[in-house]
Amino acid sequence: MYNLLKGKKGIIFGALNEQSIAWQTAKACFNEGAELVLTNAPIALRMGEINKLSAECNNAPVIPADVVNMEDLKKLFEESMKHFGGGIDFILHSIGMSLNVRKGKSYTEIDYNFNQKTLDISAMSLHRVLRTAWDMDALNESASVIALTYIAAQRVFPDYNEMADAKALLENVARSFGYYYGKRKKVRVNTVSQSPTKTTAGSGVKGFDGFMAYAEKMSPLGNASADDCAKYCTLLFSDYAKMVTMQNLFHDGGFSFTGVTAEVIEQMKE
């Protein structure tokens, strides 16, 4: 380890279980010297798994917050700042939820009430988090904020359904808020566009295994794991990425810029 985050204090949203990208990122940040607060929706915390992660991160406080509830977010930031004795240096937004996918509704038959909730939880929640921090002046100078996204924001992956629209909105919120927060306090806001990864949210996508195998064959480096993503996030949280902001950064083994690979051509011949 390199002590990349020594002395830095961060909030990690979205560690549900060991497979979660947020879980791996919390561990990687802790290993790089960061102090953490862990948070998730109250219902997700009820399973209690997160206490295991907290124990591995020097008993990091676990503070419940539904990311679409502004009161919860305010309390989260207040308690975090009290715990840290000051401002926050980094935030991981690792949250996704599609009500229409859950209810088995395809893109052409989505329920619009569900859709509003999906967009709020999966995309506007980044605005809510940044807005709360903004109003409370909770972020330190040059703080780094990352939200996780997927390439379905740029290209069509049919079974990704309404989450594709949610990710496009999420990426735009990162750019727009990144502008204001950059001007105000040199805060960086980026999205990391990750390979398909076997997690609870990932596995909710129809045909996920086939999807993962295809991406593996279409990526010169293969699929990036949750652990690889965690390490990349620590780099982006560190001072080594101080001038990177308002970007959508592909962390996908080269998938996004590959037209076709020899393996896929070979398979088409069969």
Ligand SMILES: NC(=O)c1ccc[n+]([C@@H]2O[C@H](COP(=O)([O-])OP(=O)(O)OC[C@H]3O[C@@H](n4cnc5c(N)ncnc54)[C@H](O)[C@@H]3O)[C@@H](O)[C@H]2O)c1
């Ligand atoms: N798994 C993949 O293939 C993949 C690929 C690219 C991007 N991503 C993104 O990575 C992020 C993390 O997902 P993951 O794959 O680790 O799955 P995950 O299921 O482990 O994490 C999703 C998290 O969102 C939290 N969440 C849902 N509703 C919430 C709410 N109202 N308030 C607070 N938290 C809430 C869940 O409790 C859970 O911890 C998501 O944004 C996802 O879209 C995942």
